[in-house]
Amino acid sequence: MAKKENGGILPHIAAPFLVFGICAGILTVALIKPYDKLKVYANLAFMDRVQTDPDNPSGLVIRDNDIITAYSGKTSSEGEVIRPKFGELYAILSSPALDLDVPVYWGSNDELLEHGACQSSGSVVVGEKGRSVISAHVDTFFADLGNLKEGDEVTVSTNYGRFTYKVSRLISFPSTDRQYVAHSDMTSLTLYTCKRDLFGSSEMRIGVICEPVKKAFYTDAKEADK
Amino acid sequence: MKSAVSYLFSLIVSVMLVFTLIGAVGSLTANININEDKFHTLAADNDLSGKTRAQLDKYFSSRYNSTGIPADVYMDAIDEAYLDRVINEYIDSGFNALRTGNDISVNVSNKKLEGSIDQFFVESADSANAKIDDRFEQKLDAAKESAYAVIMEYCDAYKFNSLKKHGVLDKLTPLFNRLDLIVIAFTVASALLMLLLLVINIKSKPVTMFWIGVSSLITGIIAGVPSGFLLATRYFERFTIKQPQVYTAYTSVMKQYTNAFLSAAICGAAAGICFIIVYRTVISKNKTVAPTRV
Numbered sequence: 217m218a219k220k221e222n223g224g225i226l227p228h229i230a231a232p233f234l235v236f237g238i239c240a241g242i243l244t245v246a247l248i249k250p251y252d253k254l255k256v257y258a259n260l261a262f263m264d265r266v267q268t269d270p271d272n273p274s275g276l277v278i279r280d281n282d283i284i285t286a287y288s289g290k291t292s293s294e295g296e297v298i299r300p301k302f303g304e305l306y307a308i309l310s311s312p313a314l315d316l317d318v319p320v321y322w323g324s325n326d327e328l329l330e331h332g333a334c335q336s337s338g339s340v341v342v343g344e345k346g347r348s349v350i351s352a353h354v355d356t357f358f359a360d361l362g363n364l365k366e367g368d369e370v371t372v373s374t375n376y377g378r379f380t381y382k383v384s385r386l387i388s389f390p391s392t393d394r395q396y397v398a399h400s401d402m403t404s405l406t407l408y409t410c411k412r413d414l415f416g417s418s419e420m421r422i423g424v425i426c427e428p429v430k431k432a433f434y435t436d437a438k439e440a441d442k
Numbered sequence: 443m444k445s446a447v448s449y450l451f452s453l454i455v456s457v458m459l460v461f462t463l464i465g466a467v468g469s470l471t472a473n474i475n476i477n478e479d480k481f482h483t484l485a486a487d488n489d490l491s492g493k494t495r496a497q498l499d500k501y502f503s504s505r506y507n508s509t510g511i512p513a514d515v516y517m518d519a520i521d522e523a524y525l526d527r528v529i530n531e532y533i534d535s536g537f538n539a540l541r542t543g544n545d546i547s548v549n550v551s552n553k554k555l556e557g558s559i560d561q562f563f564v565e566s567a568d569s570a571n572a573k574i575d576d577r578f579e580q581k582l583d584a585a586k587e588s589a590y591a592v593i594m595e596y597c598d599a600y601k602f603n604s605l606k607k608h609g610v611l612d613k614l615t616p617l618f619n620r621l622d623l624i625v626i627a628f629t630v631a632s633a634l635l636m637l638l639l640l641v642i643n644i645k646s647k648p649v650t651m652f653w654i655g656v657s658s659l660i661t662g663i664i665a666g667v668p669s670g671f672l673l674a675t676r677y678f679e680r681f682t683i684k685q686p687q688v689y690t691a692y693t694s695v696m697k698q699y700t701n702a703f704l705s706a707a708i709c710g711a712a713a714g715i716c717f718i719i720v721y722r723t724v725i726s727k728n729k730t731v732a733p734t735r736v
Contacts (some may be wrong), residue, residue, distance in 0.1 A: 228652065232656045235453065235457055236660045239457055239660055257610050315609070315613070357608075365696070395651070
């Protein structure tokens with residue numbers, strides 16, 4: 217009789233623990249990605265933009281230009297680039313695989329990396345022949361860089377044109393290796409960021425090499441001015 | 443054997459019920475607490491305009507050495523009523539952007555401020571016998587633009603501009619616009635799962651109460667323990683947000699949401715315990731109802 221009663225009560229006692237264990241396990245696994253995403257959004261929201269202003273004693277002048285992202289005028293495959301100044305927002309990088317529209321500043325330092333992605337001033341301006349190199353922090357603007365796959369489209373919009381690239385290679389390299397960021401005569405776009413590391417900053421970099429697919433220089437000045 | 447099968451199915455459905463209940467509680471709490479009215483109330487209760495004014499004073503004072511414009515020129519024209527208006531406009535415009543995807547647009551114009559800057563520039567020019575020419579006008583306009591840019595930056599306590607600029611608001615728009623639907627979906631799903639539990643335990647109906655009670659209790663624990671931990675350890679106070687008004691804005695919203703979520707979780711857990719107690723009472727009174735056996 218006692219045995220029979222135990223057979224009925226024990227499963228009832230075990231039930232809340234089983235339900236709790238299963239739910240807690242599923243939730244822990246399911247919340248890892250949203251937590252990372254929320255952290256990126258929080259990092260972006262809390263950036264202190266007033267800290268860097270034209271009169272900042274550090275001497276860095278950050279210019280947040282408005283970039284044309286919806287141009288409907290005529291375009292040409294050949295045209296003139298507008299060379300940006302150090303600290304100038306000169307492009308918006310976007311891709312369906314990236315979660316955000318990433319502002320791209322010309323030049324690279326810690327302060328600019330707080331504002332967006334940075335293009336090395338040693339690389340060529342997007343639209344010119346040669347290699348353009350853009351990097352950003354993995355915990356903010358390039359949090360989703362690892363989502364890019366071969367064949368994905370990447371677009372760089374500037375105030376002089378819109379340039380479309382296709383991801384041709386995924387890369388991983390030590391921070392001391394310059395092969396993907398050094399000058400090259402071949403036109404390409406290198407996007408890279410730090411590899412995520414649980415134990416602090418990583419010495420490895422991950423990224424993509426993109427090949428140009430389409431150049432569209434803006435020729436309609438009125439449309440570009442809008 | 444039949445009992446084992448019904449136990450297993452009840453367990454699976456209960457796990458699903460926990461998630462739908464968490465979804466219902468979370469989305470309902472968000473629906474009630476994340477809107478313009480609540481944000482306006484929080485901004486007023488936490489004196490965001492006062493904190494913003496203090497920060498603006500600090501900023502303009504620190505800029506005196508580089509601009510030569512005393513902080514009083516700005517601060518005499520920037521009162522808390524004006525800052526309240528701008529902060530509230532940011533909240534309204536931010537939520538409008540969240541709903542419609544429109545750009546954030548806020549009217550920060552302040553005639554008194556412009557007059558104060560005009561007066562300072564004219565007096566400075568007079569005392570230095572400087573000409574009032576195009577260059578003077580350009581500098582004057584730049585000073586006004588710069589003042590407005592700083593005011594806009596400081597009054598956007600919830601950082602709607604940053605979130606919009608980086609596409610975060612646009613990503614949240616579909617979710618935010620469907621919040622009512624999400625609440626209904628989770629509630630209906632929870633009701634259906636409860637019905638399913640009743641069907642599974644149709645031969646001993648009171649057992650359904652036990653499983654619903656277990657699900658409610660676990661929902662309460664899973665939702666309540668992390669919320670309680672966040673509040674008990676004052677987790678939000680560890681945030682290192684540089685601007686006090688932004689810090690206050692964010693932490694007050696988080697605290698309000700966590701408090702509401704914790705209250706709902708405690709209610710859920712209490713309801714769960716009640717269900718289990720009622721179930722035990724029913725089966726002990728009615729011996730014909732046997733507990734599920736494996």
